[in-house]
Amino acid sequence: MLEYDVVIAGGSIAGLITAREVARHGLNVLVLEEDSEIGTPEHCGGIVSLKALLELGVVPDGMIMYEIRGARIYSPSMKSIDIPAKNVVAIDRRRLDKHIAKQAIINGAEIEVRTSMQDYQVLDEYVKIKTNKSDINSKILVDARGCKVIMQDNAKGSIPSAQYEVVSKSLDSSIEVYFNNIKYPSFFAWIIPNGNYVARVGVAGKNINSANTLLEFLNAHYDKYSITKQIYAPIWINGASKGFVKGRVVRVGDAAGQTKPTTAGGIYSCGIAGIFAGNAIASAINHNNLTLLHKYEESWLGKFGKEFETMLLARRVFERLDNKAIDDIFNTLDDSTIKEISTTDFDFHSNALIRMIKVSKALSIAKSILGNEVRRLFG
Numbered sequence: 090m091l092e093y094d095v096v097i098a099g100g101s102i103a104g105l106i107t108a109r110e111v112a113r114h115g116l117n118v119l120v121l122e123e124d125s126e127i128g129t130p131e132h133c134g135g136i137v138s139l140k141a142l143l144e145l146g147v148v149p150d151g152m153i154m155y156e157i158r159g160a161r162i163y164s165p166s167m168k169s170i171d172i173p174a175k176n177v178v179a180i181d182r183r184r185l186d187k188h189i190a191k192q193a194i195i196n197g198a199e200i201e202v203r204t205s206m207q208d209y210q211v212l213d214e215y216v217k218i219k220t221n222k223s224d225i226n227s228k229i230l231v232d233a234r235g236c237k238v239i240m241q242d243n244a245k246g247s248i249p250s251a252q253y254e255v256v257s258k259s260l261d262s263s264i265e266v267y268f269n270n271i272k273y274p275s276f277f278a279w280i281i282p283n284g285n286y287v288a289r290v291g292v293a294g295k296n297i298n299s300a301n302t303l304l305e306f307l308n309a310h311y312d313k314y315s316i317t318k319q320i321y322a323p324i325w326i327n328g329a330s331k332g333f334v335k336g337r338v339v340r341v342g343d344a345a346g347q348t349k350p351t352t353a354g355g356i357y358s359c360g361i362a363g364i365f366a367g368n369a370i371a372s373a374i375n376h377n378n379l380t381l382l383h384k385y386e387e388s389w390l391g392k393f394g395k396e397f398e399t400m401l402l403a404r405r406v407f408e409r410l411d412n413k414a415i416d417d418i419f420n421t422l423d424d425s426t427i428k429e430i431s432t433t434d435f436d437f438h439s440n441a442l443i444r445m446i447k448v449s450k451a452l453s454i455a456k457s458i459l460g461n462e463v464r465r466l467f468g
């Protein structure tokens with residue numbers, strides 16, 4: 090029987106950062122990763138701000154694939170607006186995960202690939218974890234197994250997505266985002282350039298057949314292209330779960346719904362969860378006091394709670410807009426509003442959304458849906 094202070098199920102951004110932080114405090118930590126390689130299969134667009142990477146303790150040497158200068162956003166009737174961006178990059182997510190794994194190992198963590206947590210049982214003094222290889226006892230279990238964990242609580246909060254790596258001579262150099270609430274209900278289609286004629290092209294939407302929708306999108310956009318990689322993954326857009334800590338079990342990352350309800354971006358908010366969780370776990374073990382685990386929840390909600398709440402409200406409005414109302418938002422945006430939007434923090438963009446809704450007819454829709462809540466949002 091193996092014994093650890095902390096066992097982490099899931100060796101991706103949230104689990105690995107948690108491991109790095111726990112190990113930094115000199116505790117025994119083991120990460121279980123069911124796949125055969127850290128960072129693989131990659132299921133991410135890799136868009137992240139440089140500021141976020143630094144806050145996560147990552148110097149992104151050798152992992153930046155493309156520097157993003159801006160995004161071209163299309164309305165359903167193909168009116169476009171350009172929003173400049175600064176210090177935002179497309180990174181090689183595999184390299185990022187491997188880099189953090191190395192940081193964790195250097196700090197003293199152990200990582201086992203091809204090892205999946207199959208079950209666990211919470212007992213008074215420890216958690217008994219069953220893997221495909223052995224049984225392990227651990228004081229704390231961190232569940233970082235991704236979106237499927239929170240989907241067990243509420244499958245309706247996720248939507249299907251497909252993202253392909255595409256090679257074509259006719260790729261553009263800025264990010265492109267396409268809104269159309271008929272084709273991509275509640276979400277959008279995207280093109281993320283990676284340089285050298287390569288891009289990650291994806292779609293997500295409520296109740297869509299993501300493979301067919303993406304193929305349709307690609308055929309409408311490119312005369313000639315080749316697909317060199319395909320991924321299909323659910324994305325969580327319903328905000329953070331009600332609690333992150335239950336006794337000796339701590340959820341981090343997608344498993345706790347910590348992806349932005351607007352774009353489903355999670356590198357930053359899930360990574361920060363790993364930092365907060367790792368430090369709270371170390372403190373709880375060192376002081377033999379499980380209530381200290383809740384410091385993690387408090388810290389994460391203190392940083393992201395309000396932002397996620399606003400994003401969720403904006404999402405509720407967006408889901409009620411038809412294509413005509415989305416077009417109206419685009420038609421109403423003037424240069425000064427676009428300038429204002431482009432200067433908002435990439436990682437905390439809910440104010441930009443409010444600004445966009447505020448200037449358009451969508452505001453009256455927002456008012457009718459949100460009632461009193463709208464006053465707090467839109468003044």
Ligand SMILES: Cc1cc2nc3c(=O)[nH]c(=O)nc-3n(C[C@H](O)[C@H](O)[C@H](O)COP(=O)(O)OP(=O)(O)OC[C@H]3O[C@@H](n4cnc5c(N)ncnc54)[C@H](O)[C@@H]3O)c2cc1C
Nearest residue numbers: 099101102103123134135136205206235342343354355356
């Ligand atoms: C198509 C797509 C594009 C995205 N693009 C972006 C983007 O551009 N920018 C951004 O910030 N975010 C993006 N995201 C979101 C981001 O990828 C996630 O929020 C982030 O990866 C969550 O990290 P995580 O560690 O919580 O979970 P995950 O990355 O999902 O990792 C979970 C890990 O647990 C492992 N695992 C599962 N079950 C077990 C088990 N039983 N035992 C052991 N291990 C197990 C898995 O193999 C996996 O390694 C995107 C997501 C998708 C789907």
